[in-house]
Amino acid sequence: MTVTSTDLRDVGTLISCALRPKLRPAADTSYRQLLARYRTEVEFRTATGFVLDGMDLVVLSDAADLGLILGPRRESLFAARLADVPNVAGVEQRLLVGLITAGVAAYAYPTADAFDDDRVRYVRVEDLERFLRETCEHLKREADAPLDDEGLEEAWRVYERMPAVRRAEKGRTTGRLSPACTTYWVGNVLQWLTEQGLARLAERQGPDTYHLLERFRVQVREMSGHEAYKLLADARSRDSGLDATLPPVPPVDPDDVIDLSDTSNTDTAGTYDGMTP
Amino acid sequence: MSEMPPGEGRAVFDATFGDRVRALLRGRPLAVDTGRQSWAEQRYDLPTFALAAIDAIIARQGFDDELTYGQAVAVVVRLAAASHPQRPPEEHTDVAEHVLDTLLNRREREAPFRYRVSDYALDADQITHRAVTLEFRLVTEHEDAARDTVVLRATTDAINALVGGLEFDVEDEQAANDLIFSRQLERGAFGQAERAAERNRGLSVRYAEEVRALLADTVRDIRSVADRWADEVPALLSRNRDHILERLNAEQKLLEHVRSALDTAEDTGVAATAGRIAALLEECRRRHTELHGRIVTARNVFLEEQTRQSFRPLGRLGNPDVGATFTDLLTLPRKLAQEPAETFAVLTAGTQVPRLVRLGDLLEDLLAARRERPDPPPPDVEEIGDDDPPAVSPTVLAAAAAVVADTGLPAGLGDLLTAVRRADLAEGVTADDVERVLVLAVLWTYAPEAVTETATAVDAAAAVLGPGAVVDTDGAPLDVDGWAGDDLLVAGDEDGLYRLAQRRAQATPRTTDREQP
Numbered sequence: 088m089t090v091t092s093t094d095l096r097d098v099g100t101l102i103s104c105a106l107r108p109k110l111r112p113a114a115d116t117s118y119r120q121l122l123a124r125y126r127t128e129v130e131f132r133t134a135t136g137f138v139l140d141g142m143d144l145v146v147l148s149d150a151a152d153l154g155l156i157l158g159p160r161r162e163s164l165f166a167a168r169l170a171d172v173p174n175v176a177g178v179e180q181r182l183l184v185g186l187i188t189a190g191v192a193a194y195a196y197p198t199a200d201a202f203d204d205d206r207v208r209y210v211r212v213e214d215l216e217r218f219l220r221e222t223c224e225h226l227k228r229e230a231d232a233p234l235d236d237e238g239l240e241e242a243w244r245v246y247e248r249m250p251a252v253r254r255a256e257k258g259r260t261t262g263r264l265s266p267a268c269t270t271y272w273v274g275n276v277l278q279w280l281t282e283q284g285l286a287r288l289a290e291r292q293g294p295d296t297y298h299l300l301e302r303f304r305v306q307v308r309e310m311s312g313h314e315a316y317k318l319l320a321d322a323r324s325r326d327s328g329l330d331a332t333l334p335p336v337p338p339v340d341p342d343d344v345i346d347l348s349d350t351s352n353t354d355t356a357g358t359y360d361g362m363t364p
Numbered sequence: 365m366s367e368m369p370p371g372e373g374r375a376v377f378d379a380t381f382g383d384r385v386r387a388l389l390r391g392r393p394l395a396v397d398t399g400r401q402s403w404a405e406q407r408y409d410l411p412t413f414a415l416a417a418i419d420a421i422i423a424r425q426g427f428d429d430e431l432t433y434g435q436a437v438a439v440v441v442r443l444a445a446a447s448h449p450q451r452p453p454e455e456h457t458d459v460a461e462h463v464l465d466t467l468l469n470r471r472e473r474e475a476p477f478r479y480r481v482s483d484y485a486l487d488a489d490q491i492t493h494r495a496v497t498l499e500f501r502l503v504t505e506h507e508d509a510a511r512d513t514v515v516l517r518a519t520t521d522a523i524n525a526l527v528g529g530l531e532f533d534v535e536d537e538q539a540a541n542d543l544i545f546s547r548q549l550e551r552g553a554f555g556q557a558e559r560a561a562e563r564n565r566g567l568s569v570r571y572a573e574e575v576r577a578l579l580a581d582t583v584r585d586i587r588s589v590a591d592r593w594a595d596e597v598p599a600l601l602s603r604n605r606d607h608i609l610e611r612l613n614a615e616q617k618l619l620e621h622v623r624s625a626l627d628t629a630e631d632t633g634v635a636a637t638a639g640r641i642a643a644l645l646e647e648c649r650r651r652h653t654e655l656h657g658r659i660v661t662a663r664n665v666f667l668e669e670q671t672r673q674s675f676r677p678l679g680r681l682g683n684p685d686v687g688a689t690f691t692d693l694l695t696l697p698r699k700l701a702q703e704p705a706e707t708f709a710v711l712t713a714g715t716q717v718p719r720l721v722r723l724g725d726l727l728e729d730l731l732a733a734r735r736e737r738p739d740p741p742p743p744d745v746e747e748i749g750d751d752d753p754p755a756v757s758p759t760v761l762a763a764a765a766a767v768v769a770d771t772g773l774p775a776g777l778g779d780l781l782t783a784v785r786r787a788d789l790a791e792g793v794t795a796d797d798v799e800r801v802l803v804l805a806v807l808w809t810y811a812p813e814a815v816t817e818t819a820t821a822v823d824a825a826a827a828v829l830g831p832g833a834v835v836d837t838d839g840a841p842l843d844v845d846g847w848a849g850d851d852l853l854v855a856g857d858e859d860g861l862y863r864l865a866q867r868r869a870q871a872t873p874r875t876t877d878r879e880q881p
Contacts, residue, residue: 206505
């Protein structure tokens with residue numbers, strides 16, 4: 088049996104559906120039928136896999152009710168862009184978004200086993216902020232005096248330095264949370280995850296409460312959890328341990344930084360000097 | 365430690381004693397605390413409400429239409445209203461939500477219930493004591509993606525607590541129930557028969573839950589249950605299959621029995637009860653049939669998962685420990701943490717399709733007046749600034765599309781605008797309107813960020829420029845009276861855009877690229 092042109096068009100339709108995370112198979116007949124083909128026909132599945140591979144995407148889950156969940160490789164054209172998160176302008180905001188996203192996952196799924204329990208997780212902005220702050224303060228108690236060099240100071244200091252709440256005092260946003268406080272960023276990240284189809288506002292559970300969707304669990308369990316772990320292990324092996332007897336590392340410069348990422352990634356990742364290209 | 369009392373008091377050391385204590389404690393959250401609720405004085409029967417809610421949840425558990433929070437609340441509201449008809453309906457809802465929230469342990473953020481229990485043991489006639497923490501949940505919430513809602517499920521603990529047994533063998537218990545049920549029917553004791561039927565249903569649910577958990581573990585990580593599949597599962601499954609077929613037969617027989625009772629019953633009360641039991645038995649049968657289907661395919665699930673998971677990269681099998689990852693991220697120096705942190709966010713966020721550009725943003729961009737204009741803004745701008753995008757008449761759209769088609773893409777925006785002024789326009793269509801629509805369409809295709817969904821605007825721009833149009837700028841200024849800004853490059857596709865950009869780069873000073881019609 089060979090894959091026909093009709094099959095390839097169906098592959099395209101299926102991928103188009105999968106690229107819309109808020110589209111549910113239950114609500115779309117052709118999505119449901121194509122997903123069923125993907126789940127049962129080996130050739131169709133293989134063809135889809137190859138097309139996706141060319142798009143730098145991998146299938147993370149093909150559950151009948153959730154739909155085809157795709158994970159982009161970091162360099163994929165279809166990977167989410169941190170620069171699209173509101174108020175993300177530079178390296179520091181991107182770090183914050185990264186830390187808070189990992190914080191959401193750690194808060195909702197504190198242990199590896201927790202990922203096996205599919206009960207609904209609620210995240211309240213205020214609780215999450217407190218969790219992150221307490222984690223940082225705990226680290227602060229154990230830490231030495233801060234270093235002068237921004238690149239060498241620990242990541243938690245970025246979060247810890249920012250006040251939990253600050254409201255704009257003038258302009259048309261008066262009274263609203265200002266991007267100079269962490270509560271704003273926690274809410275901002277949850278809002279972003281909501282737009283990506285990974286969470287949903289659960290107003291019945293109280294204001295600023297989000298319900299993390301199954302998709303979030305799949306995405307972290309199958310993709311980001313492992314990839315971040317690999318990168319971390321890699322990064323730790325480069326960490327000199329901040330030993331004072333070692334010659335000082337020169338201040339961060341872009342050339343130095345490009346070494347940190349895979350050479351294949353330099354287009355989309357590893358720029359530390361502000362704007363994404 | 366103290367001396368062992370002779371004779372009495374030894375039960376506390378029995379192996380089953382701890383189980384009994386645990387069983388007792390499972391009911392403790394049902395003794396719902398009224399707290400400082402405004403209705404605390406009203407003596408609502410909260411434990412009954414809680415048990416009724418769990419029963420209602422179990423009745424639908426495992427089916428396509430599992431109970432939602434709202435439906436569970438409705439069940440309890442009916443009970444509350446019946447017992448306190450003089451109280452306002454809002455209070456009934458408050459009471460019902462309080463009961464459900466207690467079962468979910470909302471107050472402690474859905475954490476499991478925790479109780480300290482004692483574990484006594486006898487060691488050379490000395491009593492030793494150990495405090496053990498008992499943790500359990502009664503009701504949990506789960507996402508039902510097919511219905512796009514959140515549904516409630518009773519945990520095994522709750523099901524056990526409700527059916528009243530402990531670690532008994534499901535099949536034996538069911539066989540026993542069956543016997544009781546037959547006898548009750550013979551004696552015409554329908555009230556008891558109904559309760560027995562309900563117990564049977566509860567057992568079926570628990571049974572289904574066991575099989576579901578086994579299959580879920582198998583799908584997740586076959587290694588975690590490989591031993592069970594090798595030793596006990598095949599025997600268990602074949603035994604279960606026989607058992608279910610037997611149950612289906614038995615319940616069919618009972619059903620006929622009940623129906624015959626239904627036909628001959630003279631007492632209307634008995635007839636009503638028999639009717640309810642018949643419905644209950646039908647539901648049991650439905651459950652067994654479903655469970656049967658699950659068991660029959662279980663072996664295939666195992667084989668499929670074995671194939672599937674053996675090709676899965678090894679690193680993927682375990683779950684990630686994000687708690688540790690998070691702490692590691694925080695403690696790394698910033699410049700080393702940056703890349704892993706960003707990667708975590710990007711890969712968690714999943715896919716994002718390069719966005720279509722939308723009219724709503726264009727309007728904002730236009731109003732933002734980023735560039736200095738030589739002229740005061742045309743008075744139309746205020747109209748455009750309304751929340752509802754102004755409707756553009758189809759004739760204007762058609763005229764704009766005609767000009768674009770006549771000029772041909774790729775072309776510069778300036779050329780298009782000039783072409784509008786030269787074109788013969790239909791009656792009632794002014795060059796100003798056409799120019800404005802054209803500029804809107806071009807700018808909108810160019811402006812990259814979009815938030816609002818405006819399908820009509822998508823269609824409008826596609827109608828003017830064509831569905832695949834792309835717009836970019838090379839920084840050359842626009843040289844048309846009444847307009848300021850960049851002379852944007854407009855093309856039907858990426859290739860066209862590239863050719864136009866090349867042409868314009870070569871032609872210095874810039875000249876018109878093509879003959880105007």
